[in-house]
Amino acid sequence: MLKNKLFYSLIIFAFAGTIFAQKDVYVSAPGVKNPILPGWFADPTIKKFGDIYYIYATTDNEMLASGAPTVWYSKDFKNWYNYIMEIPSFSAQSITNFWAPDIVEGEDGKYYLYFGNCEIGCNIYGYVSDSPVGPWEKLSKKDVPVISNGYPRENFPSLDAQFFKDTDGKIYSYWGTWVHYNGGYAVGELDKDSMNKMKNSTNIPLEQTPAPFEAAYIMKKGSKYILMYSGASCHDETYNVRYSYSDSPYGPFIPGKNNPILSTNNDQTVHGPGHHSVLKENNDYYIVYHKHDYPMTRGGLARQVCMDKMVFENDSTIKTVVPSSRGIKDLVKSEVPEDIAFGAKTTASSFYHLKSTQYDYEYKPSYATDDNNATMWKASDNTTPQHLIIDLGSEKKIKRIMTQFEFASYYYQYTLEYSVNGTKWNLYADRSKNRTAGSPMIDDSEVRARYVKLTISASEKTGLYAAVWNIKVYDSLFDIPLPLKNKESKTFPAVKSTKKLLVDFDAATIQSNSTISTVFNKGFIGGVFTKNGDVSLEKVDGIKAFHFKNGAFVLDNPVPESLAWNGSYTLATWVKNPEIAKEGEILASWCDRTRFGLANSYNALAYNSGPYGAGVHLDGHFDMKFNKLPEADKWHYLVLTFDGVVEKIYVDGVLDNSQNMLLSSAIDKAKLIIGASDIGENFSGFIASLRMYDYALNQDEVVKLMNQTKPKKE
Incomplete structure (x- = not known):
């Protein structure tokens, strides 16, 4: 676990055969060089075209890294500018996956952009432009991928493709993710005539790249082909960079003797480094990679791009990279004047x-x-x-x-x-x-x-x-490397919180003990909850409550815009669960999983014993479990809050667990459901009341509300 203090780490520099030790700077010290980009970006590919450096990356920290297709550019490697590229959408739908991009300059002087997308299968698609920043045109008018899912063998996931131009002019690609259970990375030759299809493709045996996960990157040092890749899990501190080498682009590859060569450092100020590319500047090499943010966002999806020097011991051996906050010294003299606000x-x-x-x-x-x-x-x-x-x-x-x-x-x-x-x-x-x-x-x-x-x-x-x-x-003006301007958005400014009680669902307010088919929502958004399936109004322990057996209540009014994307909320409920299952047991949800299957795009409160609840977002990498599971067959007050930064679960007024999050809630066609999710996962037990707000209550407010709403025996 990372601790909130500033650490020093040791960076080792080799120069003229002598080893010098230099203390790293504080991670929060002014003017440090890592990360090199101001924002949430991952899977960086660095290129230099002319006198301008470009970083193409996955836009991170939203809906499973499904942000806009952007590129960063700079002349001095210090002042970076972001541009949202114009990329035509697929015929079926717009592009929301722009994963692990790479770019190749063709013999025709054009630029060829490739990236992974999982909206129509997990494929690699290709685009072409006269400029490194677009606008881009499809290589295939019919949306045929350059590398399709299931190639070069059945069920192989085609993501994380990197392209390499050999000294003989041939262009190779290396790709694959989750390769530890998909039979090893793939390699093939790109058809240079079309730049749009592969040939002579095959899988590299797993034993040639031990402990792999994803993100293959190929480069050449002398006569050796260096196949670098990322291993372990991208979600935590185990993520690392490894390598193997060969005399041929197809192998066989021999594992490097000192793997991994980039890992989480001892004090964890560089946490989960990986999915990299390499910049060669004169005779020096620099590894450009992403790391997790601090404080760390749950699941490792708020990543930032860093850069450190990489040194070869010989053509087939890379020395261990010691990741740093210090970063590298200036590669290029900057012509940008002094920032007079620095340190102000x-x-x-x-x-x-x-x-x-x-x-x-x-x-x-x-x-x-x-x-x-x-x-x-x-x-x-x-x-x-x-x-x-x-x-x-x-x-x-x-x-x-x-x-x-x-x-x-x-x-x-x-x-x-x-x-x-x-x-x-x-x-x-x-x-x-x-x-x-x-x-x-x-x-x-x-x-x-x-x-x-x-x-x-x-x-x-x-x-x-x-x-x-x-x-x-x-205090003076200066030239911008490329005077690009993003297009104006057609989206109106975001709806803000109403700061109100949205949902008030309380069994105690229902006068009749007869069969209930509908319940009026007395909260701000109004509407009527309609019963689906087996739910009855009963008394348990003298308390009036809804008994959920295999059913749910669905609100007819839409989920309010104030709960969209990263909107804050509080969900508070009095509940009794006779038997606690390992999964499912959804108390309430407001999401549409049939339309969006991406992390952090949906939300639910669960009461189960597994890693999928209290707070539900996708799988165990992003969900928040109970640290101390509330005891079965007893009344508990469960409150899930999210303030836009931290998600918290309270049990009987006490904070039980929390995690840093950035949500990307997709509510367009979502329904607010009590007692189940949009795909079932029914709760089996009793709910006396449930209230929902579009803001986060603090702990004092949680306790106050608990005392005010505690169900009374009749």
Whole structure:
């Protein structure tokens, strides 16, 4: 378990045959070089075309890493700019999976982009453009994949493809995931005439790449082919990078003598590093990989891109990489002027203090001006407006402000103001109606001021916090490598919480003891619950309650927009479970699993003894179990809360378990169901009452509500 303190780790540098030891910097220290990107991105592929570096990556921390297809670009490897690429959708549906992309420059001077997608089977699709950033055209007008699921053998999952151009001009691809039980990685040659199909493909025997999982990456060192890959589990600290080598692109491959060569470091400040690519700059090699965030999000789906030096002992041996927060020294001299806000004093309307069963961590205002992509300022809750004030120390010329919000591919609405005295404010930039995403957001104007004030008023997605990785202020203008601009979103700003009781479902309020077919919802969203299956109104222990045997109540009104995406909630219920099963036993759900089968896209409260409940999101990697299972055949007060950062389960007023989460709840066609999920998983037991709010109650409020709603014997 990670602890909330700042660690030092040891980085070993080899130079001229001598080993030097240098202490790493604090993970939260100002100006550290890792992570290199401000945001949630994984599976990075790094390329250099001309004098510009590009990082193509999976957009992370939402709906099983199903964010927008974006690319980062930079000239100095310090200042990175994000762009949402224009990629045509499939004929069947729009693209929401853009997984583990790779790009190849063809002999025709065009650029060929490949990525994995599991919407129509898990396949690798190909696109072509005259530019490394698009716009892209399909290689197949009929959506035929370059590498299909079940190729080169039946049931083989075609994901995580990386392409390699050999010295003889041939292009090879290596792909596969979950290969430890799918028979080993695959290798094949890309048809250079079409760039759209494979030939001579086969599987590499498992024993040639011991302990594999996914993410093969091939490179050449001298006459040796180095097949690198990621092993163990991407969800936790065991994730690592390994390698084998061969004299041929097809093998046989010999495992490296010192595997793994990249792992979680001793103090766990670099946690679960893997799924990498390699940059060769002159005669030096750099490994670009992702690691988990800190504090760590459940399931390891909030990943960030890092880079460290990689050294070969000889053509077939890679030295162990010691991952760091320090990162690498400047590869290229930057022409961007000094950030005059670096280290400046900051204050904010509020900041989030994360307190859970795992962490005690603060998202301080000072983290917005520390030029550190591992830290951010985050407001105390997901209400807006929220503001941040920077004190530059003295009156200075300001010509540009660049703001890196938490989510690069979603827009934020905001204003920037400036002041000489911190009392009277003037408008610097008005983005209060902005609908264009970007990282950084760039605002230019020439003023003189001591104070800068950022006010965030709304966001594109429900439940997003006012949160900033870095805000930078400059006294002069400078060129941007590629003056690209994202398209304006057609989506209206997100609905905000009503701060109300949405659902009030209480057996004690029902006067009749006759057969019940409908129950009116007395909560804010109204509607009628209709009974499906076997549910009866009974008295147990003198308490009136609904007895769920094999049935449920379904609300006719839609799930409110305030519960969409990352919307906060509280679900509180008095329940008695005579026999506790290992799975199922859903008390309430508000999701549509038939339409979205992705992690964190649905939500439910369960009362079972397995890893799938209390909080249900996909499987044991993302779900939250009870630490101490509530005793069977007794009345308990169970409360599940989510504030947009942390999910918590309370049992009888006591915090039992918690986990960091970012949800991507899909509610478009979802139904609010009591006593089951959308696919069954029925609860068998008694529910006296159930209440739901679109905000998170704190522990004092949970206890107060427990005492107010405790069922009474009749």
